[in-house]
Amino acid sequence: MAPTETPPAKPGRRARLRLLSAGYRDLLAVPGVGRMLVASLVSKLPLAMITLSLLLYLGPRYSYATGGLAMSCMAVGQGLSAPVRGRLMDRYPYRPILVGCLVLYLVALGALTAVASARGPAPLVLVLAAVSGVTSPPVGIIMRTLWRVLVGERQLVTAMALDAATSDVVHITSPALAAWLCLSLSGEVAFSVYGALTVVAVLLVLSLPNAPLPTRRAGSGHWAGPLRSAALRRLLVTHAAFSGMITAIDVVISLLNVEQGTTGYIGIQIGALSVGSIVGSLALGAFPGLLARGPKLSALIGVFAAGVVLLAATSQLSPLAMTLACPLTGLAYGSTFGALFTAGGDLAPEGNAAETQAWMGSLTQAGAAIGAWAAAEAGGLTALYVIPVIAVLSAVLTWNIRGPRSDRDLPAPTTTT
The missing domain is CATH 1.20.1250.20 (MFS general substrate transporter like domains)
Structure with a gap:
């Protein structure tokens, strides 16, 4: 009598869980990834919390309209200056740029807190809010670029998915944390915490394994x-x-x-x-x-x-x-x-x-x-x-947008005589 073949057993529950977590275990095994994730979370918290804190801190001292305007000034300053900071990092080492922005940001944030605490001129508060946005350390820009350098193409999607999950964690927790710091403690304590968190995020990025950003080659620049x-x-x-x-x-x-x-x-x-x-x-x-x-x-x-x-x-x-x-x-x-x-x-x-x-x-x-x-x-x-x-x-x-990157749609380089 011919032996009957036994069908392969289905993977157990633990085996399925190991399969699901394999990508994350491989990712976390890459040197520097753990610090990247902590830096990602720590850098996003103050950015998400500081806008609400501006409203809660400045509202009782000036008006809630002034607080809302300060939020806008900070966001506009940060948004308009980000491409400039990005272009600088494409041309020069990112570490000095990151440290320089951090120093200026802490000075601007400290001045903003001091002026608001003393109920100084509202226009000065708005200017300092804008300067805080302009000098905000570009930790997020650096990390989104470093993910590709540190983990490579194979694990990039998993890394970006995990980074996106940290954004949602921040989105859930930041309003309650900001309100508690401002209302239960004080606005001065809240802004001190945001400054400290930013310092920690910058130090974590600076401590990452040596992974320089891709730099622009001589003659490859274009005004756009x-x-x-x-x-x-x-x-x-x-x-x-x-x-x-x-x-x-x-x-x-x-x-x-x-x-x-x-x-x-x-x-x-x-x-x-x-x-x-x-x-x-x-x-x-x-x-x-x-x-x-x-x-x-x-x-x-x-x-x-x-x-x-x-x-x-x-x-x-x-x-x-x-x-x-x-x-x-x-x-x-x-x-x-x-x-x-x-x-x-x-x-x-x-x-x-x-x-x-x-x-x-x-x-x-x-x-x-x-x-x-x-x-x-x-x-x-x-x-x-x-x-x-x-x-x-x-x-x-976006239907026909493909990766990896291609320069087929770029204008031909011009030559000079």
Whole structure:
């Protein structure tokens, strides 16, 4: 009697968990990655907390309009100056630039706190807020560029997914931490903490293994920098639009709950969006092959559009139904941002890696500002109906964007005699 073959056993639960975590274990085994993740978290916290703290600190001393204007001045200063700092880092070693920005930032932040504490002139407070934004150490720009250098292409998607998850953790925790520091302790203590966290983040980056940023070769400069790439310009437009849509959803959730008299759900629903984003980022980071460039980016934006449609439908049912839909709506948040930043690095022309990431950071802020304004103007339901349309257009815009980077769309270099 012929022996019967025994079918292979299915992998057990522990084996499946090991398979899921293999990518993260390999990533964390790379020298410097642990410090990168800590630096990422520590650097994002003060940036997320300081704007709310400006409002809470300056409001009682001047007016909440002045506090809001100071928030805008700091954001504008940071956003407009980021490409300049990025271009400097493409041309010169990043360590002196990082230390120089840190010193100027601490001076500006200390002066801002001192003037506000003494109830000095409001225009001076606004100027110092802008200077604080201009001198903010470019830790985020450096880290998004160093990820590619430290971990290589094979583990880059997992690294970016994990970095996106830290952003969502900060998004959930920073409002409560900022309010507690300002209201339970004092504004002076809060700004001292932000300065200390920034120092720690800079020191962590400086302590990383020697991994210099890609530098621009002599004669390879162009006045437009990375913006001379047509494919990258399309990606930047999509990136700004996505940032605007994400912020618009937060505004829409607030408006709808105010209209329905269910304001207690606002924080819960916005937090649920971030929880969904964390889950989506970590899941796709465990399977980096699913986050390939090109059409997969469009597919992620399509998943986001479907989530917004679900949110719009449940908003007409009950606050509870809308709350349950929020994690599904947020599922593609972090993974899409990770894919956008990764594609930006792929498309960055040679010698423009840092400036490209700086432009993406600036457009994140610009898109968020426009999205918040547009959602407030359009109203809750109208915005929810428009966002999926913009998302589909964004998916079409990025459909044929491919990595790795290519210079086929760049103008031919000019020669001089």
